Amino acid sequence: MLKGEIDYERLRRERREYAIFDREGKSDYWAYTYCGGCYGHCGARVRVVDGWPVAIESVPESDLGGRGGMCAKGVSTIMDYHDPNRINYPVRRRNPKKGIGEDPNWERISWDEALETIAEKLIAIKKSDPRKLLWGFTPGPGTAFKATIFVGGFFVTFGSLNRAAGGVGTSCGAVAHHIGALIHGAWDVLPDYQYCNYVLRCGGNEGTAGGRMLATALRLSAQARDRGMKTVVLDPVGYLAGSKATEWIPILPGTDIAVFLSMANLIVNEIGIYDREYLKKKTNAPYLVGPDQLFVRDKETGKPLIWDERDGKAKTYDDPTLQEPALEGQYHVYDVKVSPAFQLLKEHLKQYEPAWAAAISTVPEKTIRRLASELVREARIGSTIEINGVKVPYRPACVVGYKGLNTHTNGFHQYGAATLLNTLLGNQDVCGGILGSGTVRGFGHPETGRPRFQPYASEDGMLTPGVWFTKAPWPPPKITGPGLLNFQDIFPHAGRNPYPYCDDWEEIWTKVGRPYEPEVLGLYGANTVMNGGNPRSAEAFLKKVPFIFSINTIHNETTEGFADIVLPECHFLENLDISSSQGYFFNYPIGMDKWSFHVGMPVVVPKYERRCTLDIFFDLADRVSTREDYNIFLENWFSTKTMKWEQNQAKPTQYEIIKPDERISNFEFTDRVLKFYFGKERGLEWFRDHGYITWEKKPEECYWRYFVDARIPVYYEINLRDKEEVRKRAEKIGMHMEWEQYTPLLSYFQAVMYKDVPPDSEYDLVAVSPRDVLHTHRFSAENPWLNEMSENNPYTYNIVMNAETAKDKGIDEGDIVSLENFRGDKIVGPCKLSKLIHRRVVAVVGLGGWAKGRPIARGKGMNFNELLPADCRHMDPICGAFEINVMVKATKVGGRP
């Protein structure tokens, strides 16, 4: 019906290729793809009737997902596909005014005109200064989650490192991913559910509501619960993970750091049981530290030194004769008094007493002591287990957490302290412990050995991820700038931060000297004005960018308010997208679950003039003449030569998938990648019919710790090395931050929200925003089925408050309540009373919406981000984490309607 409507020859050609997904015109069939409802990317099969998807479930034989099971978000994605508000053609803004709530007055234009307009602007920028291009991405409804590869690759090869988190990245894993890289070589971490016996879960609801791996984690955690795995949840909110836990311990947000540091103190200095072998062999705990608190380095090689107790002398960390690394003591090297880093850590931890931690966190001292001894007891330090004939350490206890731990101004030290506990237990990437989840170590399919990747040791012998998705976390990049709009050049460990969507950006950029102005913003699937920090702060910046183009499946508050051109992308049900299978972002059959490789394929031929992600980017790259570099980027990545953004190496001499001068389409590219990985018979047509491929995992792949020769930090020397450079450059441009955090030993710092108001202030409640099981970011709010579920769920559209606190404030169940922060920002909504939330905390799911193009989402829930101050004071100085909590006061403004 729609063939004749396509007004672009290149697109017509693409459609001819995609005709194989038409299944020869069958009217009722099942097709394979993956689910785009959240980051979990469960393998999926979809029923299609008369060319329309009508049902979806996951694949029973695959370990990627719920083995047939899928969460409500995934099942509901069918309705996203049918949304009549989907964008079907490229559009241009006719209303020149930009701002929140503006009506863009879209007019339809051709692909040719749209891309020509965009290319013209990009070419001009490339000539003058590629940094004038700011770009960002976030997954939207059904858009490819591995946007980092296709989208990131395009913009990086274009020459701009001016990436601003499109939306979700701001309040997500700035620290978790960074530390995850350094410790696990992984983007995310999960308990080894099949073998773990004890989990201390803090500030994260994966397995109950957290959407990073939802259905897979749901399945595994339910099995573990059934098996008897004990979970202790330390969280201000108790009705999510806490409700399925063996024990819920309420804690004041952002104070877990005190608890962790005191637990580490107890473990090291009182209980005295921790994995010394692990510390000696796999961490930088034995590295010798001089009086200046930096590592003492070999004069010839510059490598950090370790004291060998057996030989009584200092050796480099990789000296093959090293026998007994010392963890304690004082020695002399190069006439300087030195100590192993662990000695310093032990002394340093003594100041963190459980009673002190109890006063800060409201967790009773007895409980803190109990948790420490439970963890140690359950970790069974020293034990081993045989998995498929391979002997690996067995540590069935771990500490895990996510957003609630790391998105604070003390996030680095807080998340680092949680990680330190795991390090002391020696449970990282061994059986039963905490596993890096994502592309960490894989030997590939047994028949081809592809795709293959693994972490390795680089500078200072430290663990370096084999695959990474944003700025490389290690080796640490040189500190340059300021010159980037996001200031990430002066913050070497920040993969993302809330800039430029902050109130102080203008002022700071002026102090930088305004070397250029942002001229173009390229967005992929993002809803920046809603998700990127505070909406008003984001609006202030977005209004000033002269030209914004965005690639989306549906309009949102950002496209309507600010975009000049919007390009229609295919919903995941129509999208051919190999990056989502390749990048194993969060989804990864963890532990000994089988490798399960699914491909995002159109279950129906795309309709109207919508195009697949890579098709759009190939087209754009052709027009701006970056296609060669883009091809090389993709070649490097998909052939596994270099699976990172930093591809500064010489061009590959052998091209396995795509040559620089080839102008192949997404279809051809995907086919080649699949054949490269799995053999000539297993191209797109094979995957169309079979859907996925699985193979057994080896213990050396998931429990890789003792099979990879690399160490992880316990002592963050790099913080000290970087401190002066960062501080100098930042202070010069007016960024006054807590530079004391640039210290090598994990230390206590108070999260900024408690400093924003005096202790006895009327702003006495901490506002938090946990993930709801029914929603992913904001985009799911447009789904009518999820909306119906939300209306029947007590938490989703309500402000949740402790019942006794509410009583003290004269607030009843269902009353309309206003939450106001110390700056006067407000949100208003109905109140739900609960006994499963800390007395001093209120919880709001981040929703709310006002876009005309998202009629179901309009007015549903509240936009939590309105409450958050966005500036450098509210940002972690090391990794750029945005402070996600704020002090508010709650006032009743109306009775229950």
Added chain:
Amino acid sequence: MGEQLTMKGKGLSIQTRNYEFMVKFTPQREWIEKQGILMLLAMFFIELGAGTFLVSSFFQNRSGMLTGWLLCGLLGGGFHLLYLGHPGRFWRMLFSSGLKTSWISRGLAFVLLFLVGGFLNLFSPSETEIGKYLLFLTNIFAFLTVIYVGFVMAAVNGIPLWNTALLPILYLVLGIWSGLGVTLLNFLASGTKVTTLGTVEHLSRLFLFLFAFLVFVYLVCVRYQHTAGEASVKTIVIGKLAPLFWIGVVFMGILLPMASLLMETIPPYLLFLLIIFELIGDFALRYCVLKGALYPPLVPTNMD
């Protein structure tokens, strides 16, 4: 699972939001809200009509019998059919297994038999033996019609306010008491002999006291039956429905008519007004019973 509820705190814990459905006491909706009001009207007129016919027949008041027949058949039956999703399928209620188990099925049978018998009696009256037996049979069906709605509701074991033996008895008394009222109206309108009127009046007063007593016993017993029963009674007596209950049922329906007993003679216009008040009391009570009906929560829950 058993009873895991405690009534504490000031609230009655009644569902008002979607997510409280069957988590707090949940109001019955289908037979009172929006289109459900037709069901209330149907029940009211069916029982009122049959009760009027029964009483009028006892006092051999043919216009009363006709009034009752019309109220039951046209208004009551009409409202009931209007309420149904597929009124055209109503015949299935008679020719199916429903007749064996369902009180609505049986009720329809009673109503139809009453209407047919009543029709024959009214429009071709017979003074013969057969005619008398027919009238007798018709009256039995009228009686069953008056009481059957109570059984329909008492069979609902999910609603403690309804699931009591007292409800059919209350409804029976209600139907006859209201029937007495309409019969009295009919007598007044046609200007009948004082003695007959007097007997009707006396009976009416008797049933008034009986009704008041039964309402009291009913509410007290249900209150102790189940926490949902307690919540229902509280809703009616001190909660949302209290104004309607106290003004409509107690003041207008019971107290004012009772107060009139203090008068030596009641002028006809006052009697007329009091009967209207009694009918309002009837309607208001039925409304309270339908609107105040609550299901107990299905899940363990804090009740405050």
Added chain:
Amino acid sequence: MRLGMVIDLKKCVGCYACVVKCKQEHFLPTGMNWRRILISETGEYPNAQKHVYPVLCNHCADPVCVSVCPTGATKRLETGIVVVEEDKCVGCRYCVVACPYQARSYHREEYPYFPHQGPTAFEILREKLYPHQRKVVLKCNFCIERIEKALGQGLKPGENYEANTACVNICPTKAMVFGDLDDPDSEVSKYIREKRAQQLHPEYGTDPSVYYVIS
């Protein structure tokens, strides 16, 4: 044969997958759900407990809805499934009122999923694939079309994917087991015995076929 189900509340997290999948499988209109998630709390802070109960029609062995139905539209089949024959339903809603579990819904006139924007292709396909009569009472039917097709192929409910209800298959925590309660060796019967599963409010006397493992 008596088809039934056990729901393990220790595993269930209340993700709503079963509710939405049922809606999808049966093309249910706006506002109608054959399954629900009931969420409540008991106890006092900080030792309170959250209860998540996925509920559906219990397909009782002694169902109130069957006895109150005036037209015999609701009946209990040999498989134990309680179904509504839409052609016979007169729409009196007695069963909706009488069900102590409030598991039934009256199909009113509906508005489309995207109000004021007409029906989606999904809703148009409903008329072809799974039409529902208006103004009758509808409820969970244990995916009878799937079950009957599977039984016809000789498959065993609870053991084969195609012989399970859609909700049981879609559950990501595998909290539900479906099968023949009359067969003591079926997975569901074993699960009920081993985990000591209970019926919901057995005092209503309807003998539900859905059991719960309470944590």
